[in-house]
Amino acid sequence: MPVCVLSHPFHAYPFTLTSKLIGVDIMSKHNNSWIELRDVSQSFRAESRNIVLFENVNLCIRQGESYAITGPSGSGKSSLLMLASGLEKPSTGSVVGCSETKTHSINELRSEIGFIFQQFHLLPELDALTNVALPLKLRGNKAATDIAKQWLEKVGLAHRSTHKPSQLSGGEQQRVAIARALAFSPKFIFADEPTGNLDSQSAKEIADLLFACCKDKGASLILVTHSEQLADKAMHQLHFNEGKCSWKKSVIPGEYCA
Numbered sequence: 001m002p003v004c005v006l007s008h009p010f011h012a013y014p015f016t017l018t019s020k021l022i023g024v025d026i027m028s029k030h031n032n033s034w035i036e037l038r039d040v041s042q043s044f045r046a047e048s049r050n051i052v053l054f055e056n057v058n059l060c061i062r063q064g065e066s067y068a069i070t071g072p073s074g075s076g077k078s079s080l081l082m083l084a085s086g087l088e089k090p091s092t093g094s095v096v097g098c099s100e101t102k103t104h105s106i107n108e109l110r111s112e113i114g115f116i117f118q119q120f121h122l123l124p125e126l127d128a129l130t131n132v133a134l135p136l137k138l139r140g141n142k143a144a145t146d147i148a149k150q151w152l153e154k155v156g157l158a159h160r161s162t163h164k165p166s167q168l169s170g171g172e173q174q175r176v177a178i179a180r181a182l183a184f185s186p187k188f189i190f191a192d193e194p195t196g197n198l199d200s201q202s203a204k205e206i207a208d209l210l211f212a213c214c215k216d217k218g219a220s221l222i223l224v225t226h227s228e229q230l231a232d233k234a235m236h237q238l239h240f241n242e243g244k245c246s247w248k249k250s251v252i253p254g255e256y257c258a
Contacts, residue, residue, distance in 0.1 A: 032100045033187050035061040035084055040093035042079050047057035053079050054117070059238075063187045066221040068231035070248070071240030077194055077224045080240075084222060085113055085190040109188075111139075114219075116210075117165070118193040120173045122180075128172075129153060129161040132180045134208060144161065151179035155209060168181040171202030175209065182213050189214055191223040195230060207233060246255060 041055040053076035061067060061084060069077045082088040083095055086106035097109035111112035129148050136144035152158050155175040160248045165173055174194065181189055194210060207230050214221040223234070233236050237248035 011021045017064065025251040027211070029041070033063040033112070035106065035188065036098055036103075037061075037080075037084060037090075038094045038096065040083060040090040040095065042083060043091045052078060054240070055154050057245070059084070061188065061220055063220045064218050065236065067152070067223070067236045067238065068234035068235040069222070069238050069240065070152055070226070070228075070231050071245075073226075075240035076245070077240050080238075081190055081192055081222065081224050085188070086110055087114060091155070104107065111184075116174075116177050116181045116187045116189065116191040116194050120165070120170075120177045120195045122173055122176055124165050125161050127164050128157060128168065128176045131165070132183055134178060136184055141184075147183055148179070151183045152176070154213065155179045156192035169202070170198050171206060174198065174202075174206050178210055178213065182217060182219070185217055186219060188220045190221065191221065192225070192243050193224055195225070195227060203227070203230070 003186040012152075034059055037057050040057045041052070042057075043050055043052040045051070057080070059249055071077050071079060079088070083090050085093065086109065095106040097104050097106050098111075106226070119174070122128075123134070126134065129145070129152060133144040133148035136147055141147065149161065152161050155178055157172060157175050160168060160172060165176070168176065174197075176193075192208065195206050198206060207227075210223075211221065211233055213219075221234070223230070232249075234249075236250045239246055239248040
């Protein structure tokens, strides 16, 4: 039975900040929100069998840091992403949102989470500007249209604001999706194969844009990808294979949950 216990030295319980390793005040360098996966397991039924994707995952996702989840298809990457973002519930264990003063259900953090899908999921009847502005309008933001215009300009699509998704290329649609996900300034951005449907040049441009925007806004970026080039851009890499997962890369020792 697959076991997936993450015992990375910088991501173990208890989830608190420490400055001992580098001798500086880390609190001044960190955004003080994070997501914890506590003993999370995920399984499903198929043809009267119980298929276990992973078990006993303990993971801390820090605001302002980037994470890449890699591995073959069917290994559990996207399932972990859905659990961490609160879009699905684990079979066992819990996912919580945390700050320096509070721990609460991941559901209470949904207003701070943005999601970018491989298939874009833009509304086909709306133009690019309205697709970006709609989530803001639903939140009651009276400046929604102005903010949407600013984000379309940031992703290089100001000249395409009145075009509908069917009139945009795949790369352009993904840019709109990125603008939509970031427009309300979430603390955490989850992306499922954000460059999977793009040609190599568009994929590079989208990857650079996504990392730059998240860094600029101090948001955490958590992405699933088959691309080694995209994964290498992340601070941390978590690899899934045959029901097992392990840290492939983690940088900046000392600035972690420890």
